[in-house]
Amino acid sequence: LPLLRADLALIGFGHVGKRFARLLDEQSASLASGYGLSCRIVATATKRHGCEAGGKPCADAFEAIDYLASSNADLRVVVETTTLDIERGEPAAAHVRAAIAAGCHVVTANKGPVAFAYDTLHAAATAAGVSFRFEGAVMDGVPVFNLVRETLPCVRVTGFEGVVNATTNHILTEMERGASFATALAKMQADGVAEADPSLDVLGWDAAAKTAALANVLMGARITPHDVKRTGITEQTGKRAREAMTRGRRIKLVASARKAADGSLSARVEPRELPAEDLLAGLDGSANALILDTDLLDRIAICQLSGSLTQTAYALLSDLVSIARSHRP
Amino acid sequence: LPLLRADLALIGFGHVGKRFARLLDEQSASLASGYGLSCRIVATATKRHGCEAGGKPCADAFEAIDYLASSNADLRVVVETTTLDIERGEPAAAHVRAAIAAGCHVVTANKGPVAFAYDTLHAAATAAGVSFRFEGAVMDGVPVFNLVRETLPCVRVTGFEGVVNATTNHILTEMERGASFATALAKMQADGVAEADPSLDVLGWDAAAKTAALANVLMGARITPHDVKRTGITEQTGKRAREAMTRGRRIKLVASARKAADGSLSARVEPRELPAEDLLAGLDGSANALILDTDLLDRIAICQLSGSLTQTAYALLSDLVSIARSHRP
Numbered sequence: 061l062p063l064l065r066a067d068l069a070l071i072g073f074g075h076v077g078k079r080f081a082r083l084l085d086e087q088s089a090s091l092a093s094g095y096g097l098s099c100r101i102v103a104t105a106t107k108r109h110g111c112e113a114g115g116k117p118c119a120d121a122f123e124a125i126d127y128l129a130s131s132n133a134d135l136r137v138v139v140e141t142t143t144l145d146i147e148r149g150e151p152a153a154a155h156v157r158a159a160i161a162a163g164c165h166v167v168t169a170n171k172g173p174v175a176f177a178y179d180t181l182h183a184a185a186t187a188a189g190v191s192f193r194f195e196g197a198v199m200d201g202v203p204v205f206n207l208v209r210e211t212l213p214c215v216r217v218t219g220f221e222g223v224v225n226a227t228t229n230h231i232l233t234e235m236e237r238g239a240s241f242a243t244a245l246a247k248m249q250a251d252g253v254a255e256a257d258p259s260l261d262v263l264g265w266d267a268a269a270k271t272a273a274l275a276n277v278l279m280g281a282r283i284t285p286h287d288v289k290r291t292g293i294t295e296q297t298g299k300r301a302r303e304a305m306t307r308g309r310r311i312k313l314v315a316s317a318r319k320a321a322d323g324s325l326s327a328r329v330e331p332r333e334l335p336a337e338d339l340l341a342g343l344d345g346s347a348n349a350l351i352l353d354t355d356l357l358d359r360i361a362i363c364q365l366s367g368s369l370t371q372t373a374y375a376l377l378s379d380l381v382s383i384a385r386s387h388r389p
Numbered sequence: 390l391p392l393l394r395a396d397l398a399l400i401g402f403g404h405v406g407k408r409f410a411r412l413l414d415e416q417s418a419s420l421a422s423g424y425g426l427s428c429r430i431v432a433t434a435t436k437r438h439g440c441e442a443g444g445k446p447c448a449d450a451f452e453a454i455d456y457l458a459s460s461n462a463d464l465r466v467v468v469e470t471t472t473l474d475i476e477r478g479e480p481a482a483a484h485v486r487a488a489i490a491a492g493c494h495v496v497t498a499n500k501g502p503v504a505f506a507y508d509t510l511h512a513a514a515t516a517a518g519v520s521f522r523f524e525g526a527v528m529d530g531v532p533v534f535n536l537v538r539e540t541l542p543c544v545r546v547t548g549f550e551g552v553v554n555a556t557t558n559h560i561l562t563e564m565e566r567g568a569s570f571a572t573a574l575a576k577m578q579a580d581g582v583a584e585a586d587p588s589l590d591v592l593g594w595d596a597a598a599k600t601a602a603l604a605n606v607l608m609g610a611r612i613t614p615h616d617v618k619r620t621g622i623t624e625q626t627g628k629r630a631r632e633a634m635t636r637g638r639r640i641k642l643v644a645s646a647r648k649a650a651d652g653s654l655s656a657r658v659e660p661r662e663l664p665a666e667d668l669l670a671g672l673d674g675s676a677n678a679l680i681l682d683t684d685l686l687d688r689i690a691i692c693q694l695s696g697s698l699t700q701t702a703y704a705l706l707s708d709l710v711s712i713a714r715s716h717r718p
Contacts, residue, residue, distance in 0.1 A: 202689050207532065214710070
């Protein structure tokens with residue numbers, strides 16, 4: 061394979077962005093030999109620790125994107141890893157829009173753009189002849205969007221249900237073992253699983269954003285996280301979970317969407333009691349899984365049996381390779 | 390997308406081949422609009438009901454392949470669906486070799502070629518500039534090989550374990566409920582799940598062929614089904630399964646492979662007792678699943694929650710689209 065040179069701008073450079081940069085380095089030999097891809101980070105932009113492009117300071121993410129756009133590399137890719145804003149998905153969506161407008165491909169691990177504006181961003185990317193990829197938005201690097209796009213041609217997704225938030229799944233598992241909600245949450249925070257502000261997780265917002273992303277991309281919906289009927293988990297959920305266990309059943313925070321016969325879509329996130337033999341019931345701790353209802357393959361599932369920062373960073377890498385494959389000149 | 394014309398020769402035209410032909414027809418509009426692909430079956434070859442090419446009788450599969458090779462379509466694809474021969478994987482492997490030698494792409498749902506000769510067939514296909522695809526060899530149309538090839542770049546598979554044979558899983562489930570081996574098997578035969586000669590399934594040969602296929606393709610092994618340490622299921626397994634259930638555990642016929650520190654590979658098929666929370670333990674009836682151990686994504690799993698003839702036929706369709714995508718002029 062002739063070498064394809066990719067220049068990257070990292071918008072957001074926290075844990076995920078830094079792990080991605082190291083992963084690119086660790087995988088440089090196999091990227092070159094396996095996919096003919098050679099990557100170089102030419103700009104980084106952070107909210108609190110400054111921005112730089114071509115080795116010089118710059119004003120903000122948008123200047124970093126402009127700098128990338130002036131590169132003459134074979135591929136120009138904006139890698140967006142800022143944190144989720146659950147009100148409107150900004151400024152991540154603005155970063156994606158700016159990248160597309162500048163003729164750059166976009167890869168993001170942020171759920172915001174795809175949960176709030178998939179439809180318009182996808183259309184803009186198609187019109188500009190660039191790719192907009194977001195594998196990391198759901199289940200880290202375990203393929204969900206790429207699974208459907210690359211390996212399930214002609215298959216129509218008619219619904220889904222999944223356990224897609226690791227923090228609440230951890231907390232539920234701990235509460236089943238007798239811990240109080242507060243203790244379980246504190247343990248997750250001490251272990252670095254839960255954020256300092258865990259409300260996005262425990263109120264179900266993170267799962268709702270993933271539900272919107274999945275419904276928008278896989279089922280052609282045009283919803284936002286605010287359209288998802290949402291119930292989070294509380295101390296009371298723990299009590300229900302312990303009670304369910306005495307009957308051999310489990311409570312999981314299930315994200316789901318389904319199309320009614322009239323074509324309307326209902327999407328929800330809620331604690332749901334499941335029989336022990338349900339695939340989702342068996343997912344402990346950081347395990348996640350997504351069951352897809354389809355026309356040609358009936359029900360299939362993809363599962364992430366444990367999670368880590370490397371897996372989130374890998375999502376960006378897999379999207380990058382996917383872009384390189386489809387834009388090889 | 391400019392239309393890509395594909396001519397196909399169906400080698401083997403039993404249940405799977407016929408369902409595939411109907412599926413092509415049912416999906417023709419979405420193949421054209423989604424993938425720019427227009428397919429035509431120009432030859433069929435069967436063992437007992439004759440062969441035909443271009444509307445005229447021909448001698449055998451090899452003549453049907455030769456006829457296809459003379460087509461001036463954009464893609465020439467041999468679709469191999471003969472039944473598994475567990476001794477040597479023939480004549481399926483010979484069909485694949487002949488197709489490659491004639492410059493045709495090959496899609497097969499037969500485990501034989503990839504379980505017995507993946508290495509040489511893959512090399513021959515690469516040298517000839519054609520594709521050799523076999524998604525249907527394991528878990529029907531649920532992506533396993535395409536999953537790794539298309540969506541997991543840079544990921545190294547270091548081992549796997551799975552429940553990959555529906556007949557034995559059905560029989561085990563029935564035996565757990567109290568049925569004898571003979572009764573459970575007879576039920577599977579009456580339901581059309583098990584073959585008239587069920588020995589390939591119950592002796593573990595079908596799972597062993599899938600194990601060899603997975604090890605060869607995903608882990609670079611060069612083994613045949615005869616190199617897989619193999620234990621099938623018997624009346625005695627049912628007794629063990631009922632006994633395990635009293636302790637909340639399940640017995641499943643598990644196919645696995647692992648690389649030792651010295652690089653040697655051990656592959657086995659055996660009834661294995663699993664804790665209830667194991668993903669594989671929860672698979673009832675025709676459900677299958679494969680857990681992959683990987684370097685970058687730790688453990689991930691793909692599950693087929695029910696099986697059908699359509700799913701096997703879909704495997705061929707998905708391979709066909711994958712070939713069209715990679716060979717678009």
